[in-house]
Every structure is written in C-alpha cells, then in structure tokens.
Amino acid sequence: MKQLLLLPLCLLITVAFGQKKNGSYQLHINKTSLPVTIDGEMNEQAWADAPAADNFFMVLPMDTSHAKVKTSVRMTYDAKNIYIIAVCYLTKPAPYMVESLRRDFSFGRNDNFIFFMDPFDDRTNGFTFGANAAGAQWDGSLYSGGSADLSWDNKWVSAVKNYPDKWIFEAAIPFKTIRYKKGIKQWGINFSRLDIKEAEKSSWTPIPRQFPTASLAYTGTLVWDEAPPEAGANISVIPYVLGGISKDYDHKAPNDYRKAIGADAKIALSSSLNLDLTVNPDFSQVEVDKQVTNLDRYELFFPEKRQFFLENADLFANFGYTNIRPFFSRRIGLGVPINYGARLSGSLDKNWRIGVMDMKTKSQDEVGLPAQNFTVFALQRRLFARSNIRLMFVNKQSVNYQPGKDSTKPVYSLYNRNLGLEYNLASANNMFTGKAMVLKSFTPGKSTGDFVHAANFQYTDKKWLLLWQHEIVGKNYNAEVGYVPRSDYVKLNPQVSYNFFPNKKGKILSHGPLLSSTYFFNSKMHQTDNETYLDYKISLRNQGVFDAWVAHDYVELLKPFDPTNSGKDSLLTGSKHSWDSWGTTFTSKPQRLFTYGFTTRYGGYYANGTRLALTTDLGYRFQPFVNITLSTSFNHIDLAKPWGVTNFWLIGPRIDLTLTNTFFFTAFLQYNNQQKNVNVNTRLQWRYKPASDFYIVYTDNYYTAPFFIRNRALALKFTYWWSM
Template identity: 70%
Template sequence: MRIILLSFIFCLSSLFLFAQKKNDAYKLAIRKASAPIEIDGSIDDAGWQDTDVATNFFMVLPMDTSFAKVRTDVHMTYDDKNLYLIAVCYHALPGPYYVESLRRDFAFGKNDNFLLFMDPFDDQTNGFSFGSNAAGAQWDGTMYEGGKVDLSWDNKWTSVVRNYEDKWIFEAAIPFKSIRYKKGITQWGINFSRLDLKTTEKSSWAPVPRQFPTASLAYTGILDWDQPPPEAGANISVIPYVLGGVSKDYATDAPNEYRRDAGVDAKIAVTSSLNLDLTVNPDFSQVDVDRQVTNLDRFELFFPERRQFFLENGDLFTNFGYASIRPFFSRRIGLGVPIHFGARLSGKLNKDWRLGVMDMQTGKVGDIGLPAQNFAVVALQRRVFARSNIGILMVNKESLNYTSRTDSTKPNYTSYNRNIGLEYNLASSNNLWTGKALLLKSFSPGIDGNDFVHAANLQYSSRKWLINWQHEYVGRNYNAEVGYVPRQGYIKVNPQISYLFFPKSKHILSHGPQLMAFQIYNESFKKTDFQAYLAYIFTFRSQSKLTGWVANDYQKLLVPFDPTRFTGDTLARGTQHRWKSFGVDYISKPQSVFTYAFSSRYGGYYANGSRLNITSELGYRFQPYVSITLSSSYNYISLPEPWKQTTFWLLGPRLDVTMTNTLFFTAFVQYNEQLKNVNLNTRLQWRYKPASDLFIVYTDNYLPAPLSVKNRALVIKLTYWWNI
C-alpha cells in the first residue's frame, strides 16, 4: 500500500512539470499549390517556386550547440488529394553517399537519410513518419508515445530520389487518404531530420536536445496551413489477396498438402482521424520470419508483432503496461489456429480522446482439441496536461462451446480470461520527465485473490544524466492469457543511473558510467533474485561505441530448471546460485561498407559453473543493391555432473538483394544447435503498384545431424490495394 501511495504522489507531482510547447517559434507556412506537382526529384516545377522554405537546420549530433554544417532545404505544399514535400539534401564533403540497400524501412543509423515527422493531431504524442535514404528506399511508420516509430505500418504513397553532383533530392506525394488527421485544425506539429554519415552529423529543422531522438514530438515546429487541410472524402480501401501453396512433412512421410486460399482486408475512414479495419480469412505467410535467439533464461522470450492488420494505432492496445507486463499481446491471437474474421475501430475521437475496439474470431482445431475462441479488446485514452494521458484497457478471451479438460495430452484452456487495467502515462512538455503508473486485475474461473498488478516508474533524462526508478508487483494468481507476463508472484525494485562526460577530444564524443540494480522478492518479501550491473560506455565521433561491464548475480530457483535448456537435466527447486561476470561490447562505425559488432560475456554460472558467450554480427554491402550479414552466437557452459561441458552455436547468415526499391529478394538461414534445427526462409517481393505486392515464399526445416529435411513449403501470394 505504501508503494501504491507513492505512485499516486508521483502522479500528482507531475502537475508541476508542464509548460508551453518548446518550438512554437519555428513555423513553416504551407499554401495550396499554384501549379501541378510532378514527383520526379526536381525542384524546377512551377508549383515549388512560390513555397516557403525550411532551412538553417540545427545540429543534434555530435553536439546540439550550433547550426548544422550540412545544408538541407525543405518545401511543402498540397492540393485537393495529396500533401507534397521536397527536400534538397546538399553534400558537405565529396564522395558517395552511404546506404545499406534499397529495402523499405531501413535502419536509421546505417543510411544517409531524410525523414519527416508530423503530428497532425497537434497532441505531441501520435503521428506519422515518412522519408527515404539517399538511394530512394522508402521509410514509413506510425508514431506513438511521443517519439517512437513503428515501421511495420505500411500505406499507399509515392516518392522519388534523384542524385546530383552536389546534392540529392527527395520528393514525395502523401495522399490525405493514407493518413489520419484532425478535421478543421490549421496547425500541425512538424519536424525534419537529416542524417549525413560522411560528416557523422544528425540535424533537425526545429532544435532537439541530443539526448532525444529527432522523432521527439515534444520538439516539433509548426506547419501553418493557409486553410484547414481538405477532407479526404470517401475513404475506403479494399485489399484482397489470393494464395496458392504446397507443403510436405517429411518426418511423418505424409502426402503433399495443398493450399488454395483467398481473403480480404478493408480500411474504412469513419472520420478523418478514426478508422475501421475489417479482415476475413487473413493470411500472414508473407511476414518476415522471426530472428531466433539463444534462450538461457528461465522465462518465455518476447517476439514483436509483424502482421499488418494489428499495427495501425497498435500502441493503444499493445503498449499498455511494461515490456514484461503486457495484458494484451496480439501474437496470442491466431497462434497456430486460423483467424476467421476480425474488426478493429481505432483512432482519435477528438484532440483529447483516443479509442480502440477490436474483436477477433478464431476457428476450432479439432485434432488438438482447441475450441473456437473470441478475443475482444477495448482501449480508451484521455489526454491530460500537455502530453500525458490516462488509459483504460479491457481484454476478454472467451472459449466457445467450452467443455472441461481431462486429457493432459491436449492443450489446456479455460472458459474465459478477462483483464481490466488503468494506467497514467507521464510526459513533461520538454520530455525531461517521463513515467508510468499501472494497475491491472485479471478474472479467471476458480481464482479469487492475488490476481492484480501494480507497477510504476519515473525517469529524468537530461544531456548528462539519466535517472530512473521502477517498481513492480505481480500477484501469483494474475493471469493474462492474451498477454505477455512471463513471471507471476513477485515484487521488483529497479533503480538506474548514468552520467555522460563530453571531453574536448577529436575522437571521443562522450563517455561515462551506468549503474543499474534490481532486486526481486516473493510475496512474503523474501529475496529470490538480485543483479548489480556497472558499465562504462565510450561513444566515438565516428558513431562507433565501446562498452565494458561487470555484474554480480543471485538467483533462487522457484521451479526445476535446466541451465543449458538443452540436455533435459534440471537443478532442484529452491537451490540458490551466485556468480560474477564481465564482458565487452563493441559496435563499429556505420560509414564503412564492412560493419561489425560483437558482445562477450565470461564468468560464473549456475551450480558453481562457468559460461562463455560470444555474439557477433558481420555485414558487408555492395551498395545499394546487395547486403550480406552473418550473425552468430557461441556458448560454452561448464557445469558439474550430469551436464559437464556443453557447447552450442546459433548461426544466421542473411542475404538481401534489392534490385530496385520495389523488387526485393531475401534469403535467411538459421542454424540453431540448441533447438537442433536448420531453417531456410527465402522471400521474393515485387511491389508492382503502391502497397500492392506479389510474394513468393519458400521455407525449409532440417535436422542438423544428419542433414535431413523435416518439412518444406512454397507459397505464392498476390495482394492488391484498391481505393474506392
């Protein structure tokens, strides 16, 4: 109760953390185009000649105390259908640009790029991002939590990049139908970001402190419209697909299994800022395969959602809570079972209110005894003060035609599982203070008591200091069957502090210590876990980074556990384990065509054993068409009987070939010795029209020794984005 009281005091104290928006003085006037705009990468069109220019960018990195050395000029205009932007990105040094490839949604730090961040709701929290690298690869995503970008979102827009001797130019047309915005307002939040790897300079039009991303909506300037943006009109998109495929399970020597499927998604703009998504018989075979990791943790790992249907305004649902306390996790829906249909209404009701309502229906799987299930989620969010909000979430999972289970060989399920939650998200106007306070309760048949969650954190981020306090309580009976909560029955406290020095050095940009600790107790307040972690971090002006660290760990096992997650032999419940470890991490500068990164760990382990781990990633690019990466992880574990010495590898070579910015080929191999599996995934994607694709996906799974096929599959899928 004391912890809960402190959290509410923290919420009340946030009343004093708000002020006027920081960059109101930076305004770019936008007027209706005086002549047609052709998207060709040239600023000579008559329609651009009478537009205002955003120039004199500010440096963000390496330092935020001066104007940018690399010149960038930006113009914007519009007509009845599209918002237009052209960015003229001048070179400061001779030589070629740096890009990874022509692949969409590139890695920000490894590409010369220009990005637009816009807040069409003027709430400093939600928005959209569009941009390109210097070779023409597109970037688009939805913005949430005031400065994060979800690049899994994909929509219909066009752009061209043209390279000149002294500059490169990015020109884009963004249909009003592809974005959501508040009807009738004449001022949007706006900022532009430029990364030039030759000078290692990151800059923005409206100044942003170096400790924050240039995507931070707390620091946007103003896009000042001459009149309210035009209404998008009837805004209905229908996205059908047809699919054919064949698969074979060689392990059981079953005959070939053929697939002939069709389905459809639809997007209906209820208002200019509220969208209805519908889906019937969706298929997600074209989604990128998950990147495997070595799991030596006692709890389940998290893999992010990549399916398009769940992404727009997805933060309303999936960002409720913390990384390890998510009452809703959309990947629980359709996990190994078919989704028959679904609907989702999400977006802004007005400047202060956001709404999300989703309902999904899955089918019955008779061979494993799983019934049809319905998943319903409601999220409501109310903005308070300048950038904070209060949110409510309700989740209901219902098994249809439920019968109690007695066969232990079949998957277990309950007749229902429900969650309700309340959270307060703090974000001060200058973004120096952020935090969250959270309450959750679950409802499951036969469970009463110890089924709620409380957690809170408060973080201060200045140029030199980062200070964070977080605590969590998860009851032993708390149950989120449609969420991600890998651990129950604990109390956790987790302080963190770091400091940066900025020396006058030609090579070192900053350096400083980072100290973090966490302690976990059971509900009787007896300690079960502890870690103290001390690191020292060097960031170089070339953007490479070196980290050295030491750690001290204690763990008391609450259930039997195999420390190799490989042999099947387990340590007993209640045994206590202490060890010390240290390591070094390094990330090379992104400007080179050959890049590398590695992390290492050596020290004690369970049962007075030892563990060595070396993880690396090597990359080489023949820009802009071919990118080759090899990721690897090696573990050597030495333990007493019965484990002795255990070694295993995880290898993941990947080939990306981008013939154009609309034609991509990816081949990804994963050899996982821990799981005794070799996986091959290849995907050819042709974007023959904006947001319309042809996919050819081929997958293989092998036993590593002897190398023999377990199963393989081929899928061909065609989608078409049709605007009505």
C-alpha cells in the same frame, strides 16, 4: 516549510502543463493549383512559391550549433495530396552511404532524410515518412511521443535524384493515407537529416542530443493557410489469393496443397478514425523471427509483424511494461487460423483516442481446442501537455465450450479477462517521463492474488539519467492474451547514468558510467533474485560505440530449471546460485562499406559453472543493390555432471538483394544447434503498385545432425490494394 512543500507541486505543474518547446518554429504550407511531378527535380513553380525551412540545428555529435551539412525543405498541398521536397546538400562531392534499397531501412546506417508529422499537435502520436539517399522508402506510425513502428505500411509515392553537390527527395502523401482531425490548421512538424560521411544528425528545430529527432515534444508548427481538405470517401479493400504446397517429412505425411482467398478492408469513418476488417487472413509472407540462443528461465518475446494488427497498435500493445503486457496480439492466430476480425481505432478528437478489437479463431477438433473470441477495448484521454490516462479491457472467451466434458482432451479455460488503468506522464520537454498502472485478471476459480501494480519515473538530460521502477505481480494474476512471463513477485529497479563530454575535440565524443540493480522478492518480501550491473560506455565521434561492464547475479530458483535448456536435467527448486561476470560490446562506425560489431561475456553461471558467450555481426554492402550480413553467436557452458560441457552455435547469414526500390529478394539461413534445426527462408517481393505485392516464399527446415530434411513449404501470394 510550507513554501518547500509547495515546490515539488509547482515543478510537477510546470513540467505537465508546459508550453510547446519549439512552437515558434513555423513553416507555412499553402495550397497550390499548379501540377507537381514526383521526380526528384525542383523545377515546378509550386516549389518556387513555397516557403523554405532551412538553417537546421546539429543534434549529433553535439547540439550546440547549427548543422554543417545544409538542408532545405518546402511543402505544399492540393485537394488530394501533401507534397514535400527536401534538398540535401553535400559539403563536398562524395558517394552516398546506404545499405540497400530495402524499405524501412536501419536509420543509423543510411544517409537519409525523414520527417515527422503530428496531425493533432498533441506531441504524442503521428506519422513518419522519408527515404535514404538511394531512394528506399521509410514510413511508420509514431506513438508514445516519438517511438516509431516501421511495420505500419501505406500508399504514397516518392523519388530521389542524386546530383554532384546534393540529393533531392520529393514525395506526395495522400490525405487518405494519414489520420488527422477535421478543421485543425496547425500540425506538429519536424525534419531530420543524417549524413553518415560527416557523422552528423541534424534537425529543423533544436533538439537536445539525448532525444531522437522523432521526439514529438520538439516539433515545430506546420501552419496551414486553410484547414486541410477532408479526405472524402476513404475505403480500401485488399484482397489476396494464395497457393502453396508443403510436406512434413518428419511424419511422412503426403503433400499438403494450400488454396486460400481472403481480404482486408480499411474504412475511414472520419479523417482520424479507422475501421479495419479481415476475413480469413493469411500472414505467410511475414518474415521469420530471428532466433536467439535461449538460456532464460522464462518465455522469450518476439515482436508482432502482421500488418492487420499494426495501425494504432500503441493503443493495444503499449499498455503495461516490457514484461507485463495484458494484451499481446501474437496470442491470436499463430498456430490457430483466424476466421474474421475487426478493429476500430483512432482519435475521436484532440483529447480522446479509442481502440476496439474483436477476433474469432477456428476450433481444432484433434486437440479439443474450441473456437475462441478475443475482444479488446482501450480508451485514452489526454491530460496536461503530453500525458494521458488509459483504460483497457481484454476478454478471451471459449465459444460453445464446457471445460472437462471430454476427458480424453486437454482442458481449456472458459474465459480469461483483464481490466486495467494506467497513467502515462510525459513532460512538455520530455525530460520527465513515467507510468503508473493497476491491473486485475478474472479467471474461473481464482479470486485472490490476481492484481498487478507497477510504476516508474525517469529524469533524462544531456548528462544524467535517473530511473526508479517497481512492479508487484500477484500469485494468481493471469493474462492468457498477454505477455507476462513471470508472476508472484515484487521487483525494484533503480538506475543512474552520467555522461562526460571532453572539452577538447578528439576521437571520444562522450563517456560515462551506468549503474543498475534489479531486485526480485516474493510476496513475503524474501529476496529471490538480484542483478547489479555496472557499465562504462564510450561514444566515439565517428559514431562507433564501446562498452565494458561487470555484473553480480544471485538467483534462488522458484521451480526446476535446466541451465542449458537442452533437456539433460534440472536444478532443484529452492537451490541458490550466485556468480560474477564481465563483458564488452563494440559497434563500428557506419561510414564504411564493411561494418562489424561484437560482444563478449565471461564469468560464472548456475551451479558453480562458467559461461563464455561471444557474438559477432559482420556486414558488407555493394551499394545500393546488395547487403550481406552474418550474425554468429557462440555459448560455451561448463557445468558439473550430468550437463558437462555444452556448446551452442547460432549462425545466421543473410543476403538482401534490392534491384529496385520495388523488387526485393531476401535469403536467410539460421543454424541453431540448441533447437537442432537449420532453417532456410527465402522471400521474393515485387511491389508492382503502391502497397500491392506479389510474394514467393520458400522455407526449409533440416536436422543439424544428421542433416535430414524435416519439412518444406512453398507459397505464392498476390495482394492488391484497391482504393475506392
């Protein structure tokens, strides 16, 4: 019996302390004194002298052999840059497959080569760079063991050249661009290749097919002949100048002319620790959010896209769960101007990471909103092979404010604080992952029911996925700088899925079911919600995917709710609703110039109603310069009076024009009759130097019926990345 009790403990120790899976795959990188010209040609002596990483392994469609498509990679460096060249061979002469020359392209829709660097060899955080076969760049930061944030953007140069039997990617990554620890001579490294025509994804090191090639648990080792050089003085100032004009036709306001200047600064306190500063920041060039038809009872989530908040964003944004985030940076500066801010983030050594942020927003006298200060502190300690423990503190403080002093203005909170601790589990082979956390909020007048506890544990292998997750959120838990759309609940969510792999090589690569059930209870353990969901997924060898599902839903409303979110009427608190529904999803293979996908849903709805939902996504590319997409969503809701029949359309055509990999034009139209709005957004971006841009952004908003203009804006913005 004692031996049986010790077995789980031994298993936990094994998965937590396990050695690096692919540490024996080594690529030696040697310093060169010879010149390297970034032109997509492997004709320099420096490349002839560099060792090669080749003989890649197939990851998809199966991970049981070496890749059919050959790839060879070499790396070298000098005092300023890391250089890489990848020769991507073809099995037969054929045109490449890409969407466009747009930066940070969609991975699965482009022939591409991407590599992943783990400068601390901690198998948790790093950087990714690469390009598609037409030369469009890809760069991002890696967090949580292999998730990529492609909003991260920095200075580096690359070139791609096409040949009849191959294409070559060549790049120079300045040491100043990345963060690494002084003196470390072994980094994690891996290389990924996607050839859409062969429907093959490959990797230098072997990776189980259920994991992405970005998985840092499976990197090989980049062995330096000597410690990488210090980046030296690394200070960048990024000033901007903005001019614009806008007009609010709704309120018949006069033209509003904008003139603004501001700046960001990036100061490397060490090769792994960075200080970001901003004064009077402006984010007018950020792309508009993609709208959705909102039939949810709770607030929708939209991702952060503003550059200032993105470096080491995982330290701040990844604390908690999808719907329990004590910090959400979009709470700062959207609708309220930011005066200034500072962020200190990065690694103190191989085991410790730190993040500190302080932002000050302006007051708005017309609504009585005081100036506010936002402070966030995060400290992370590495444990075992790839796990960590993290502390976070979030403080929102109103400056020089007395709540209720002016009875004619809304009352705002004097302060709101959150303190949390979480443990993130990641086994050496990535098959066991999980999280456990506790949070407490501090709000004037509330001292009980303000705790959160949540945990999950997941096992993933080639065939099985087993998941348990639970969440407990107190009635008075309050995260004013976070994203917590729901409070006062207990949630239980078990999930299991299985994949079958046919023995014969046919059109179907794998297929299998997924069963998930999500229960919500109140604090007295009375059930208020449940969704039980059964899905069957078929993955085709040509990379097409088909799903069919059935679901049962039960809801007991905790507050009045309009099931159409259109303002007609609301269902009563305490009313109970249940229904059954079914649906399908299909995504076409990406090898064609014309791609398509669709989803269907039909079944019951609130108040014994019915709901039909259809979406389509169509795309056509004129390689590599033009990519046209059309997303359409239709919801038909049939309810008793006073709602009756409601039809919601959301139509979003988009055109991306990329004349070169430094000149981009995007036109995006969104017709949304639920919001009674037509939005037109166009953006021209010219990257005249690395990380330096000129933007012209034009936005129109119209009523859907009658088709009258609501507001209009034009902005011109010039930024320059000045490195000292």
